Amino acid sequence: MKPIITLRFLCILLLAVTVTMLPVRAAELTPRIMLLLSGDMEVHLQTMRGFKQRLDEYENITAVLDIRKLGEDGRDGDIDFNDSHPELVIAIGSRATRKLIEADVDIPALSVVTPKVTFNTLLNASESASRRHRTGKLAGIVLDQPPSRRLRLVKSLLFGPLRVGILWGPVSSQESAEYHAAAATTGLELNTAVVDDDANPVPAIEGLIKDNDALLAVYDSVALNPSTAKWLLYLAYQNRLPVIGFSMAYVDAGALAAVYSTPEQIGRQAAEVAHDYIVGNPASLPAQIYPKYFSLGLNKSVARSIGLSLPDEDWLLRQLIQAEEGEQAE
Numbered sequence: 001m002k003p004i005i006t007l008r009f010l011c012i013l014l015l016a017v018t019v020t021m022l023p024v025r026a027a028e029l030t031p032r033i034m035l036l037l038s039g040d041m042e043v044h045l046q047t048m049r050g051f052k053q054r055l056d057e058y059e060n061i062t063a064v065l066d067i068r069k070l071g072e073d074g075r076d077g078d079i080d081f082n083d084s085h086p087e088l089v090i091a092i093g094s095r096a097t098r099k100l101i102e103a104d105v106d107i108p109a110l111s112v113v114t115p116k117v118t119f120n121t122l123l124n125a126s127e128s129a130s131r132r133h134r135t136g137k138l139a140g141i142v143l144d145q146p147p148s149r150r151l152r153l154v155k156s157l158l159f160g161p162l163r164v165g166i167l168w169g170p171v172s173s174q175e176s177a178e179y180h181a182a183a184a185t186t187g188l189e190l191n192t193a194v195v196d197d198d199a200n201p202v203p204a205i206e207g208l209i210k211d212n213d214a215l216l217a218v219y220d221s222v223a224l225n226p227s228t229a230k231w232l233l234y235l236a237y238q239n240r241l242p243v244i245g246f247s248m249a250y251v252d253a254g255a256l257a258a259v260y261s262t263p264e265q266i267g268r269q270a271a272e273v274a275h276d277y278i279v280g281n282p283a284s285l286p287a288q289i290y291p292k293y294f295s296l297g298l299n300k301s302v303a304r305s306i307g308l309s310l311p312d313e314d315w316l317l318r319q320l321i322q323a324e325e326g327e328q329a330e
Contacts, residue, residue, distance in 0.1 A: 029061040031278045034086040036079065036100060037069045038093025043263045044069075047092050047113050050267025051274075058275050070095050081105040088274055092267075094118050097140075101129045108137045108277065108285060112270045113263060115219075116142035117171050119288070136284025141269055145246070145259050146290040147175070147182040150216060152323060153259050153296075154244055155186050156316060157308070158214055165208035165215045167201060167232070168194045169223025179218075195223040205232050215243045217250060229253075240306040251297040256308070259320065261291035269293060296320065 035051070037044040048067070055063055066084040081089060081103055089109040091097040097111040101122050109132075111119055119140045123129050132138040154164055164183070168176060173194055183190045191212050193204040201223050208215060215236055217224060224232065233254040236243045245255030269292045277285055296317040303310045310316075 028059075029278060030064060031061060031087045032064045032066065032084055033274060034066045034068065034081065034084060034089045036089060036091050036096040037067070038091075038095035038097075039070055041093075043113060044092050046263035047267040047270070050262075050264035051090065051271045052267075053264075054268040054271035055275065061275060061278060063274075063278075070099060079103065081107055088277065090270055090274065098122055101126050101138075104128050106132070106137070109139075110270060110273060110285060111138075111140040112266050113143050114140060116140075116144045116288075117174065120174075133287060136282075136287070139273070139285035140288050141266055141273065142288060142290060143261070143266070144290065145261070145294065147179045148185065148327075149259050149290075149294065149320065149324065150244065150246075151179070151182050151186045151188055152320060153257060154214055154216065155188060156319060157244075157257060157310070158242065161187075161189070162214060163189045163191050163212045165212035166190060166192045166218055167204055167208060167215075167220075167223050168192055168218070169201075169220030170195075170197055172218045172220035172223060175218065195220075197222055201228045202231055202235075205235055209235055209239050209241050212241070215241060217243055217245050217255065219246055237302070237305070242302075242306060242308065245297075248295070248297040251299050254302055255299060256302050256306075257296070257298045257310075259294050259296055261294045265293035265295070266291055294320075 035048055037048060052065070055061070066086060068079060079099060081100070082105065086107060089100060089105075089107050091100045091109060091111045092113060094114045097114045097119065100109055100111070104126070119142055123133055129138055151164070154162065166179065176192065180190055191208065193208055195201045195204050204223075205228070215232065217229065217232065219229075229250065230253070233243060237254060242256040243254070245251050245258035247258055247260050251258045273286065273289075276282065296313060298310050298313050298316075300310060
């Protein structure tokens with residue numbers, strides 16, 4: 001009997017050692033996240049889908065989502081941000097971001113698909129929101145592409161020493177310093193003009209077309225609104241001057257190219273920011289960040305008309321992504 005007892009003891013010991021060596025799965029978190037949509041527009045729904053799809057890929061969290069939508073008639077009503085006790089609020093779009101800031105709730109929040117100028121304007125109008133922004137409790141993934149990315153696209157499409165024209169308006173001129181800094185690192189010369197509130201932008205556009213090798217369109221409600229943006233494309237096309245746009249819609253309208261982020265891409269990035277914050281790495285939200293993921297649009301018809309040869313679209317997109325990855329690794 002003694003050998004049997006010894007063997008049984010050894011088996012139990014071996015089993016215990018084996019169990020202790022098994023990988024221990026981290027405890028699954030179940031955070032409550034409120035998604036506040038500015039409405040039922042496709043851009044908002046696509047952003048939400050991108051967010052949910054990316055969040056579902058994580059194995060260490062299973063979020064409980066509280067989805068709210070603002071009214072389409074402009075009467076948003078009251079949103080009780082505390083009734084579901086969310087650990088984080090994702091405001092999708094400018095209206096949702098405005099509603100969140102006006103509510104003045106002390107809940108960590110992330111604004112997405114809101115233009116940078118709009119986000120900053122809302123922040124500056126609220127002392128409480130500005131304070132939460134500074135302390136890492138209110139962040140934004142802005143809709144705009146980083147100037148360095150846009151200027152790198154110009155450099156990739158057009159070779160040699162280049163003068164790039166930009167038309168600034170009262171609001172977009174706030175971005176001037178960042179664009180000039182990015183131009184210095186890419187070896188481009190910026191030649192800009194500024195349009196005031198009451199000025200006619202067409203003479204400024206004509207001057208930029210005359211003095212530059214390409215135009216970089218930066219949206220502004222005064223200088224480059226939907227009406228004047230058409231004039232810029234028309235005049236540039238007549239002079240065989242390439243225009244780098246700010247959206248795929250502008251490429252379809254006649255710009256040569258643009259880098260842009262789809263709603264799904266921004267939603268995916270928002271889920272990554274939310275996940276990292278929830279698991280505590282980092283402990284606070286990033287203040288303001290540009291879109292991480294982006295797409296490329298080229299207008300081959302315009303390129304042929306102005307006598308330009310375009311590289312393969314997929315190849316160029318990979319080159320732009322690799323350039324950014326190399327820059328971040330330095």
